[in-house]
Amino acid sequence: xxxxxxxxxxxxxxxxxxxxxxxxxxxxxxxxxxxxxxxxxxxxxxxxxxxxxxxxxxxxxxxxxxxxxxxxxxxxxxxxxxxxxxxxxxxxxxxxxxxxxxxxxxxxxxxxxxxxxxxxxxxxxxxxxxxxxxxxxxxxxxxxxxxxxxxxxxxxxxxxxxxxxxxxxxxxxxxxxxxxxxxxxxxxxxxxxxxxxxxxxxxxxxxxxxxxxxxxxxxxxxxxxxxxxxxxxxxxxxxxxxxxxxxxxxxxxxxxxxxxxxxxxxxxxxxxxxxxxxxxxxxxxxxxxxxxxxxxxxxxxxxxxxxxxxxxxxxxxxxxxxxxxxxxxxxxxxxxxxxxxxxxxxxxxxxxxxxxxxxxxxxxxxxxxxxxxxxxxxxxxxxxxxxxxxxxxxxxxxxxxxxxxxxxxxxxxxxxxxxxxxxxxxxxxxxxxxxxxxxxxxxxxxxxxxxxxxxxxxxxxxxxxxxxxxxxxxxxxxxxxxxxxxxxxxxxxxxxxxxxxxxxxxxxxxxxxxxxxxxxxxxxx
Amino acid sequence: xxxxxxxxxxxxxxxxxxxxxxxxxxxxxxxxxxxxxxxxxxxxxxxxxxxxxxxxxxxxxxxxxxxxxxxxxxxxxxxxxxxxxxxxxxxxxxxxxxxxxxxxxxxxxxxxxxxxxxxxxxxxxxxxxxxxxxxxxxxxxxxxxxxxxxxxxxxxxxxxxxxxxxxxxxxxxxxxxxxxxxxxxxxxxxxxxxxxxxxxxxxxxxxxxxxxxxxxxxxxxxxxxxxxxxxxxxxxxxxxxxxxxxxxxxxxxxxxxxxxxxxxxxxxxxxxxxxxxxxxxxxxxxxxxxxxxxxxxxxxxxxxxxxxxxxxxxxxxxxxxxxxxxxxxxxxxxxxxxxxxxxxxxxxxxxxxx
Ligand SMILES: Nc1ncnc2c1ncn2[C@@H]1O[C@H](COP(=O)(O)OP(=O)(O)OP(=O)(O)O)[C@@H](O)[C@H]1O
Ligand SMILES: [Mg+2]
Numbered sequence: 001x002x003x004x005x006x007x008x009x010x011x012x013x014x015x016x017x018x019x020x021x022x023x024x025x026x027x028x029x030x031x032x033x034x035x036x037x038x039x040x041x042x043x044x045x046x047x048x049x050x051x052x053x054x055x056x057x058x059x060x061x062x063x064x065x066x067x068x069x070x071x072x073x074x075x076x077x078x079x080x081x082x083x084x085x086x087x088x089x090x091x092x093x094x095x096x097x098x099x100x101x102x103x104x105x106x107x108x109x110x111x112x113x114x115x116x117x118x119x120x121x122x123x124x125x126x127x128x129x130x131x132x133x134x135x136x137x138x139x140x141x142x143x144x145x146x147x148x149x150x151x152x153x154x155x156x157x158x159x160x161x162x163x164x165x166x167x168x169x170x171x172x173x174x175x176x177x178x179x180x181x182x183x184x185x186x187x188x189x190x191x192x193x194x195x196x197x198x199x200x201x202x203x204x205x206x207x208x209x210x211x212x213x214x215x216x217x218x219x220x221x222x223x224x225x226x227x228x229x230x231x232x233x234x235x236x237x238x239x240x241x242x243x244x245x246x247x248x249x250x251x252x253x254x255x256x257x258x259x260x261x262x263x264x265x266x267x268x269x270x271x272x273x274x275x276x277x278x279x280x281x282x283x284x285x286x287x288x289x290x291x292x293x294x295x296x297x298x299x300x301x302x303x304x305x306x307x308x309x310x311x312x313x314x315x316x317x318x319x320x321x322x323x324x325x326x327x328x329x330x331x332x333x334x335x336x337x338x339x340x341x342x343x344x345x346x347x348x349x350x351x352x353x354x355x356x357x358x359x360x361x362x363x364x365x366x367x368x369x370x371x372x373x374x375x376x377x378x379x380x381x382x383x384x385x386x387x388x389x390x391x392x393x394x395x396x397x398x399x400x401x402x403x404x405x406x407x408x409x410x411x412x413x414x415x416x417x418x419x420x421x422x423x424x425x426x427x428x429x430x431x432x433x434x435x436x437x438x439x440x441x442x443x444x445x446x447x448x449x450x451x452x453x454x455x456x457x458x459x460x461x462x463x464x465x466x467x468x469x470x471x472x473x474x475x476x477x478x479x480x481x482x483x484x485x486x487x488x489x490x491x492x493x494x495x496x497x498x499x500x501x502x503x504x505x506x507x508x509x510x511x512x513x514x515x516x517x518x519x520x521x522x523x524x525x
Numbered sequence: 526x527x528x529x530x531x532x533x534x535x536x537x538x539x540x541x542x543x544x545x546x547x548x549x550x551x552x553x554x555x556x557x558x559x560x561x562x563x564x565x566x567x568x569x570x571x572x573x574x575x576x577x578x579x580x581x582x583x584x585x586x587x588x589x590x591x592x593x594x595x596x597x598x599x600x601x602x603x604x605x606x607x608x609x610x611x612x613x614x615x616x617x618x619x620x621x622x623x624x625x626x627x628x629x630x631x632x633x634x635x636x637x638x639x640x641x642x643x644x645x646x647x648x649x650x651x652x653x654x655x656x657x658x659x660x661x662x663x664x665x666x667x668x669x670x671x672x673x674x675x676x677x678x679x680x681x682x683x684x685x686x687x688x689x690x691x692x693x694x695x696x697x698x699x700x701x702x703x704x705x706x707x708x709x710x711x712x713x714x715x716x717x718x719x720x721x722x723x724x725x726x727x728x729x730x731x732x733x734x735x736x737x738x739x740x741x742x743x744x745x746x747x748x749x750x751x752x753x754x755x756x757x758x759x760x761x762x763x764x765x766x767x768x769x770x771x772x773x774x775x776x777x778x779x780x781x782x783x784x785x786x787x788x789x790x791x792x793x794x795x796x797x798x799x800x801x802x803x804x805x806x807x808x809x810x811x812x813x814x815x816x817x818x819x820x821x822x823x824x825x826x827x828x829x830x831x832x833x834x835x836x837x838x839x840x841x842x843x844x845x846x847x848x849x850x851x852x853x854x855x856x857x858x859x860x861x862x863x864x865x866x867x868x869x870x871x872x873x874x875x876x877x878x879x
Contacts, residue, residue: 024532064530319756339758348756356756359749366745370757373742384742409534 011074012037013169013200014059014090019068021054021224023413025405028054030224032068036169041191041201043211043232045244046221047445048417049402052204053095055221056171059202060092061085083112091162092171095204095416095443096354097154101147105129105140109161129160136163137190150306152183159187163194170194171202174416176210177442180304180471188214206417206445208237220244245447252450254457254479255497262463264481265295267331269465270316270346270434275325277311277489286311286322287489293434293465298456300480300497301469302505308489309469310351313438316467317341317348330433342371347431349424351438351469357423360412364404367411368393368422371430400425401451416443424452431464438469453479473502487511535862540811543858551851569837576833577826585715589787590825593618595724596779597803598810598817598824599731600772604669605812606735607768608748613658613673614776615800616680617651621777623684624650625784626791629706630692639708644781651777652770654680659769663762669769677800685793692791701793710786720782725818727775732814744768776800802828805852811859827851 012035021029028051036042046052057063059070061079070077072088079085082092099108106125109132110116117124122143129142138160146154155175162170170191176184191201191214205211211218212232219229220243227243241249270293277286286308293299303309314320315327318334318341327334329344342348350356358367369389373379377388390407397404400421402414411419420443428435437456441449456479460466470476476483477497484494485508492508556566577583597614604611611617624646632639658672685701692703710718735741747754747761754761779799788795802824809820831844 318758337758338756342758350756355750356752359746359753362745362749366742369742370746370753373739379739382738382740384737384739386736 010038012071013073015071016055016059017069017071019055019058019070020066021051021058021063022066023405027224029058029065029221032221032224032226034219034226034229036200036202038168038200039195039198040216041195041203041214043215043218044202044204044221045206045208045211045218045240047244048421048443048448049415050221050244051224052221053173053415056092056173056202056204059085060090060171086162086165086167089166089168090171091165091167091169093155093158093162093173093175095173095177097158099146099154099157101145103146104142105144105146105149105157106142108146108157109142109164113165115165132160132164136160137193138163151178152180155179155183155187159190167199169200169202171204173204174206174443175203176205176207178305182304184210206443206449208240208446211240212237222246241446244445249446249450251478252454254453255481258457258461261461262296264297265463265465267294268292268328269295269330270467271326271328271331272315272322273326273328275315275322275327277315277320277322285489286315288325289489289491290325291484291491291494293467295433295463295465296460297481298460298466298468298479299494300476300483301467301486302471302473302476302483303486303509305471307486309438309486311489312486313348313350313436313467313469316434316436317346319348339374342430343374345430345432345434347371347427347429347435349427349435349437349440351442353419353423354412358411358419361410363406363408364397364411364414364422365390365393365407368396368426371426396422396425396429401448417445417448420444421448421452428455428459431459434465434467435459436467436469439471440468441470441472441475449475473505476505477502485509529864529866531863532865535859539862539865540859543862544855547854547858548851551847551854554850555847569834572837573830573833577829581715583829585717586829587822587825588714588717588721590828591821592718592721592724592782592786593779593799594802594806594821594824595728595817596775596782597799598806598821599728599803599814600775600779601803601807602810602812602814602817603731603735603744603768603775604772605807606748607744607765608751609662609765609769610670610804611655611673611769611772611776612670612804613655613676613773613800614779614803615796615798616673616677617654617773617776618780618783618796618800619677619680619684620650620654621647621780622784622791622795623687623780624648624777625781626687626692626703626706629708629785630703630791636708640710640785643708643785644778647777647781647784648774651773651775651780654777655769655773659766659773662769663765681794681796684791684795688791688793694790699790703791706784706789708785709789710782716787718782718786720786724779724782727778728814728817735814740764740767776803779803809855 015035017033019029019032032055044052054063058065061081061084077088079088100111103111106122106129109129110125126142129140133140138156140153140156140160146157149157155178175187179187195201203215212235215232217229218232218235218240220227220240222244272289272291275286275289276284279285289312301309301312311320315322318336318338321336334341354360365386366389369378369392372392373384373389378385378392393407402418402421424440440452444452456466456468468476468479477500480497482494483497483500483505485492485505487509488511492513495504556570559569560566575583577587597618600614600617601611625643628639628643628646632642654676655673658669658676661667661672662669688701688703694702694704696704710720712718713721735744743754743759743764746757747759747764751761780796783795784791806817806820806824809823810816827848831848834844835841
């Protein structure tokens with residue numbers, strides 16, 4: 001694909017000069033300069049907490065820079081609010097969506113928009129939304145409620161909302177973290193079309209393959225500073241990774257067991273027997289699933305998101321009691337309830353950390369106590385010992401390698417990846433028997449992913465049973481001993497990782513089951 | 526050039542400083558307005574000071590006002606910690622008063638037995654009054670704001686009916702009032718009864734429970750994010766029910782203290798907006814049970830000063846307007862406390878690095 005070069009002398013769409021942004025005790029951005037040209041896609045890379053989201057929040061007027069200048073189309077500008085930014089053609093889709101869940105797609109698109117017709121009926125808004133959707137090539141269902149949409153669909157609404165306001169610079173903060181591969185492909189082709197119209201995109205991502213595929217140039221932040229900008233075609237994923245982290249990341253084969261590692265258990269730690277679950281509308285979201293997880297093994301769960309993975313993880317961690325079937329913990333019927341599961345050593349890294357694993361408005365101390373507040377040293381005789389909770393939080397932050405300036409400050413002030421690191425470590429601590437991890441590497445930088453994988457392998461070698469739900473087949477193949485594939489709430493098959501390959505898993509993920517798989521399907525025979 | 530930036534959290538000392546400034550500003554504005562309408566501001570000011578904090582009677586009055594305000598303020602604060610709003614403090618106050626008066630009027634016995642029975646009856650009635658909103662909230666997700674509010678009117682009418690009907694005073698024939706209740710909370714200092722230190726101790730005890738117990742922690746997490754509470758296997762429903770019942774009991778206790786400590790009768794309209802003012806106190810206290818005490822003190826000062834001004838021929842509506850002005854300025858002060866100066870870049874750099 002040819003580079004849509006801008007005519008020489010065309011000013012950059014956006015130029016940042018010496019931007020600084022500080023929070024109490026944190027340098028989020030220091031002296032960052034970069035520019036974005038018309039007709040290009042610029043990737044912004046950096047480790048967790050490098051200051052990517054903060055920089056983009058400065059660009060879109062959520063934060064004011066403490067120093068530095070912002071030049072839009074050759075003129076110095078300041079945005080007092082995101083509304084001003086979007087009026088000037090700069091729009092952002094955030095790492096955590098900001099739609100109103102109870103509103104319809106059409107209502108969300110028209111919310112807080114000067115061009116929304118007054119007193120318009122829902123039908124009018126929906127017709128306008130339909131027209132916008134066709135104009136920009138982002139298919140949405142205008143009358144659907146946002147809370148009923150998948151992550152990918154919600155994201156399309158967010159992007160359409162920005163494009164409808166005639167954005168010329170679109171900023172996407174980790175847009176593919178929650179997308180299926182197919183949804184990501186659709187997004188990329190839409191972005192290319194947007195670029196072809198002479199517009200510009202800044203995309204933040206931790207997935208280097210995607211960065212190589214979609215971007216024209218790459219800017220890397222480290223510790224809040226810009227360490228350089230490169231033409232993408234001069235880069236390789238390895239070089240990008242090394243520049244980001246400041247050291248080489250050597251891919252390791254995690255399936256190799258360490259010397260003296262605990263062997264795979266003889267009896268399963270956690271089992272499901274013909275488990276079925278229905279949602280409120282009575283639709284079966286998990287159908288007749290039977291599986292066993294043994295100590296000392298990693299069971300990967302592959303599948304396109306929304307095929308029952310959430311329900312599976314909730315059943316495995318005691319959050320959801322199955323309507324039919326049985327959950328066995330160590331061979332015995334498990335006492336119901338998430339608390340009982342956690343107490344018997346089942347850790348859970350859920351897929352939406354902000355909604356369920358953390359209380360965003362509480363401090364790090366309170367959040368890290370979530371699993372251990374019932375027992376001494378924090379709990380015991382009905383008490384909550386804040387000093388012990390603080391000590392625990394310090395310990396977890398230490399092993400997670402997250403620097404926390406103030407343990408009482410709301411945990412939502414931490415960067416997305418740092419929140420994920422804290423949750424992962426908190427759960428690994430209590431996972432003495434089983435760890436259920438749903439998309440644990442979402443939002444983590446590659447260095448942190450490598451560290452987490454190593455830690456999973458160590459847990460496995462200690463004899464813990466690990467269930468790893470992921471969409472990333474390479475991650476699954478690199479870590480798992482066996483791989484189960486979910487489709488429409490069913491476990492299509494469980495394959496030994498040795499004789500599993502990407503194609504075969506891909507077919508099963510699409511619901512195609514070859515004759516011989518049916519025989520070995522439905523879990524461990 | 527120094528910029529001001531809004532931070533998501535407001536440190537307590539900034540809140541205090543801005544509130545003090547707000548009070549000064551309110552005093553100045555009211556002073557100027559009164560002076561413009563031809564009043565002698567200094568005489569009025571002195572009178573207000575004298576009859577609130579400057580004299581023994583003033584202080585006694587303040588303590589009497591504070592007692593119910595601390596309890597109704599705490600009632601709203603405990604629910605706000607779990608993310609709910611009990612707007613029904615007024616109704617639960619009445620029910621507490623009814624329960625206490627019922628025992629006091631019709632259950633003769635030694636004071637040492639009757640007073641605790643009055644308190645228990647009040648608590649039981651207050652809890653009964655909030656049980657329907659509580660269960661509707663816990664099991665059907667019905668907003669407690671509306672249900673608790675509506676029950677206030679029922680409780681107010683019920684009190685009038687009792688005080689003018691079956692329980693009316695047949696001795697002196699006082700209007701809308703029951704007979705006199707002989708059992709009274711012993712007095713401690715002038716007219717100030719033991720209910721005052723007791724209410725302070727209750728607020729302090731609640732603060733300790735909220736901060737230092739596992740139960741308080743669960744309430745905190747459930748209020749901050751119900752999803753996280755479910756994830757951690759906390760008994761959310763049980764906590765919601767317990768907190769709502771506790772809230773009803775606190776407001777009812779305020780009613781009991783009023784009956785047995787101050788009024789010694791059941792009177793129509795005796796809640797006198799203490800239930801609603803508890804909401805204001807809770808907002809001022811910003812979810813802290815301990816801060817309910819100074820917040821109630823401030824509210825009591827405002828009320829007391831208002832009454833003094835009314836005796837000086839100031840219209841009741843003017844007093845209401847002054848109250849509103851004070852609260853408005855405090856709200857503005859609270860918002861301003863979120864802003865902190867961000868020094869120019871060069872000096873911040875060294876500051877952050879240090
Ligand atoms: N509102 C805030 N208050 C205090 N500190 C903040 C705030 N927002 C961000 N920070 C801090 O600024 C630093 C940069 O955070 P930022 O969210 O920009 O990182 P990021 O590069 O987007 O990381 P990630 O890849 O994990 O999303 C972090 O240390 C974070 O804790
Ligand atoms: Mg980020």
